[in-house]
Amino acid sequence: MPFVVSTESRKEECEEDSTSAYDIWLASRATSGSKELLIPGAKRPITIRNAQLVYLMIQNNAFGLLKSLYNSHPNRTILMLAAQLARSLFPAFRGYSQALIIDEIQLQFASEAFTWPRLLRLSGSELVRRYLESLLDSYAAHNEGIVMDSAKFSVEYQQLQQRVQLDCSTFADPLTRDLLHESDLFARSFNGSGFGSLSPMDFLQIFSLLVEITSHLFLILSVTRSYTHIYVLLLSLCSTFIPLVLPQSILTHNSIDSQFTAREAHAADRRERMRNMAFSDIYRPEVQLFGLQKWILSNWATSWWTVHESEVAHQSQLSLTTGIITLSDLFRIIQNVPFLLLLQGSSATLGSLSLYRSSIHSVIYNFRNLVTTIGMAFQSVFLMAAWCASTELKPKLQPEHQDKVRYKSVSGGIGIQARELSYTYPGSSEPALKNVNFTLGAGETLAIVGYNGSGKSTLAKILLRIVDFDKGELIVNGHDLRRYDPSEYHQHLSAVLQGFSKFNSTLRENVGVGSVDNMASKDILETAVSLAQADGIVQTLPHGLQTILQSPAFEPVSYAESVSTTSSVGRYGLSGGEWQRIAIARAFMRAYDPRVDMLVFDEPTSSLDAKAQKEIFDTIRRLSRSPDGTRRRTVVFITHQLSIARRADQIAMMENGTISDFGPHDQLLARNGPYAALYKQTI
Numbered sequence: 018m019p020f021v022v023s024t025e026s027r028k029e030e031c032e033e034d035s036t037s038a039y040d041i042w043l044a045s046r047a048t049s050g051s052k053e054l055l056i057p058g059a060k061r062p063i064t065i066r067n068a069q070l071v072y073l074m075i076q077n078n079a080f081g082l083l084k085s086l087y088n089s090h091p092n093r094t095i096l097m098l099a100a101q102l103a104r105s106l107f108p109a110f111r112g113y114s115q116a117l118i119i120d121e122i123q124l125q126f127a128s129e130a131f132t133w134p135r136l137l138r139l140s141g142s143e144l145v146r147r148y149l150e151s152l153l154d155s156y157a158a159h160n161e162g163i164v165m166d167s168a169k170f171s172v173e174y175q176q177l178q179q180r181v182q183l184d185c186s187t188f189a190d191p192l193t194r195d196l197l198h199e200s201d202l203f204a205r206s207f208n209g210s211g212f213g214s215l216s217p218m219d220f221l222q223i224f225s226l227l228v229e230i231t232s233h234l235f236l237i238l239s240v241t242r243s244y245t246h247i248y249v250l251l252l253s254l255c256s257t258f259i260p261l262v263l264p265q266s267i268l269t270h271n272s273i274d275s276q277f278t279a280r281e282a283h284a285a286d287r288r289e290r291m292r293n294m295a296f297s298d299i300y301r302p303e304v305q306l307f308g309l310q311k312w313i314l315s316n317w318a319t320s321w322w323t324v325h326e327s328e329v330a331h332q333s334q335l336s337l338t339t340g341i342i343t344l345s346d347l348f349r350i351i352q353n354v355p356f357l358l359l360l361q362g363s364s365a366t367l368g369s370l371s372l373y374r375s376s377i378h379s380v381i382y383n384f385r386n387l388v389t390t391i392g393m394a395f396q397s398v399f400l401m402a403a404w405c406a407s408t409e410l411k412p413k414l415q416p417e418h419q420d421k422v423r424y425k426s427v428s429g430g431i432g433i434q435a436r437e438l439s440y441t442y443p444g445s446s447e448p449a450l451k452n453v454n455f456t457l458g459a460g461e462t463l464a465i466v467g468y469n470g471s472g473k474s475t476l477a478k479i480l481l482r483i484v485d486f487d488k489g490e491l492i493v494n495g496h497d498l499r500r501y502d503p504s505e506y507h508q509h510l511s512a513v514l515q516g517f518s519k520f521n522s523t524l525r526e527n528v529g530v531g532s533v534d535n536m537a538s539k540d541i542l543e544t545a546v547s548l549a550q551a552d553g554i555v556q557t558l559p560h561g562l563q564t565i566l567q568s569p570a571f572e573p574v575s576y577a578e579s580v581s582t583t584s585s586v587g588r589y590g591l592s593g594g595e596w597q598r599i600a601i602a603r604a605f606m607r608a609y610d611p612r613v614d615m616l617v618f619d620e621p622t623s624s625l626d627a628k629a630q631k632e633i634f635d636t637i638r639r640l641s642r643s644p645d646g647t648r649r650r651t652v653v654f655i656t657h658q659l660s661i662a663r664r665a666d667q668i669a670m671m672e673n674g675t676i677s678d679f680g681p682h683d684q685l686l687a688r689n690g691p692y693a694a695l696y697k698q699t700i
């Protein structure tokens with residue numbers, strides 16, 4: 018049974034001390050002598066400060082994470098550790114057993130007392146040992162596969178769980194985006210598809226390398242019965258540490274990422290964007306239409322060379338490092354000293370010499386591996402910190418528990434009071450909304466009109482609680498909108514957004530996602546489709562509701578076995594107006610849901626012909642009333658069609674991020690303000 022970590026256990030994992038994984042992650046991105054942070058994904062230099070951060074991370078968070086992974090399969094994990102321990106002892110046993118055989122052969126040649134039975138016994142036990150070794154190996158691999166699959170599932174599940182829970186406002190924060198980027202790197206390396214990063218499960222490798230080194234050292238000690246050999250051997254291993262103790266100025270060049278300047282990072286980003294433009298189907302029509310081929314190629318080439326030059330500069334610095342590292346070869350000569358010492362000992366047998374030689378080689382080889390592995394693990398710890406911190410991210414729009422109020426419907430729909438609402442998009446210098454004030458009674462219809470970029474869609478997103486506001490107050494049904502749980506509030510809304518989603522899925526799913534609970538209901542689905550006047554589309558498609566719609570934004574993953582099924586069903590593209598009807602049908606999936614108190618439409622009919630537009634707005638009007646004509650839903654719609662806007666109870670005219678005129682059509686015309694001016698321009 019795959020393991021899923023609960024929110025509580027995640028808290029336990031990541032919150033065991035005051036130094037949070039987020040603090041550690043952020044501190045590791047600091048650069049010395051500059052306020053800039055390392056670009057996401059950049060390798061952290063090995064410094065004392067970073068080593069302290071690694072220590073803190075391991076102390077405060079890593080064990081919690083490993084514990085949660087252990088909880089998925091406690092017995093199998095213990096078995097895995099035990100098997101790993103046994104496997105790491107195999108090489109030492111192998112060396113010992115082979116030494117015994119060599120000694121026995123030597124004895125055969127050296128003395129007349131020829132003991133075939135003992136040689137055969139030794140060879141037989143060596144064969145049995147090898148057979149058992151391979152049996153244990155295959156079982157251990159099988160067991161490890163189960164534990165690892167479960168851990169991979171768990172990490173990917175948590176990653177997905179966290180992604181779907183986070184709201185747009187959380188994603189808009191640049192630091193959060195960096196955090197999620199590094200968290201993804203962790204998850205990918207965990208799943209074995211990371212580049213250059215170590216899987217955290219390879220911490221296990223550190224453990225087995227340590228065991229293997231210790232077992233070989235023990236053998237060396239037993240052969241020589243003297244610590245002198247061990248000391249000389251340890252001295253010869255100093256070469257392995259040289260890269261770690263090189264001056265920091267040289268070491269920091271070991272990472273191409275970390276040496277990117279802002280210009281080079283920009284070039285790397287531009288190179289990727291150009292590549293994306295060349296490969297993506299979404300851009301292909303414009304690439305052809307506007308003849309962008311040369312432009313893409315030349316931009317890509319310029320960026321490529323900028324990045325390349327930076328890498329070449331890095332390589333030359335690296336060769337300096339390599340030069341220094343070759344000095345370390347001198348240390349390797351010392352590795353022969355213990356061997357000479359042993360040769361001097363008259364009692365040394367051929368077997369013990371062979372055992373001694375192979376053990377020294379193993380210690381050196383494993384020691385190098387250990388140093389490399391620890392170096393890689395050093396980087397993984399920071400990615401792990403990002404992952405751990407990302408699991409703690411709370412959707413920005415989620416109110417604190419003590420502030421939360423339950424949403425309560427009022428008769429007629431949703432009543433709204435906006436006071437001095439202001440909002441600036443992250444990274445933007447100009448506010449998208451400035452001091453917006455209006456009051457809308459429950460059940461009223463509001464049309465928002467105005468020039469491009471005047472803030473209409475932003476206001477709609479704030480009303481829908483997709484985006485937060487910076488200043489002001491928004492009272493909905495008597496309470497501050499910020500005090501509602503967004504997921505609860507969303508149950509009382511239905512909407513068509515300006516940039517609605519075109520899912521690369523069946524028509525049924527494209528419409529049904531408007532109310533997942535009712536997706537299986539043919540009646541509700543067909544009613545929604547018919548209200549949006551999309552039944553004509555369904556009839557023309559070869560597989561009706563089951564036809565897979567081709568979304569331009571989607572690049573299908575080709576699985577060998579799925580190619581035949583997918584191609585036999587086929588994918589069908591729709592026109593802009595047809596997609597718009599699908600989006601309207603999606604919103605109408607909640608048409609008869611009694612919980613829905615407000616309908617918001619952001620230019621829902623911009624691609625429809627005049628007749629269809631009028632019919633859709635008639636439908637919206639009908640849906641906002643009870644069968645007896647009483648108002649039951651508030652409607653907010655954005656339109657550039659003033660002939661449609663004039664039918665609304667209230668019209669909000671937006672200019673430069675604020676409402677410059679507000680009221681019913683006739684009053685606004687009589688007032689002769691900005692709305693009247695716009696109206697006169699358009700008729």
Ligand SMILES: Nc1ncnc2c1ncn2[C@@H]1O[C@H](COP(=O)(O)OP(=O)(O)OP(=O)(O)O)[C@@H](O)[C@H]1O
Nearest residue numbers: 442443445449467468469470471472473474475476
């Ligand atoms: N994601 C974003 N990041 C930064 N600025 C944004 C973002 N989205 C919109 N803006 C800016 O906010 C302002 C208001 O945009 P908004 O989309 O609300 O205008 P609008 O009135 O709906 O325009 P249109 O009629 O063209 O749909 C514009 O200046 C726009 O450039």
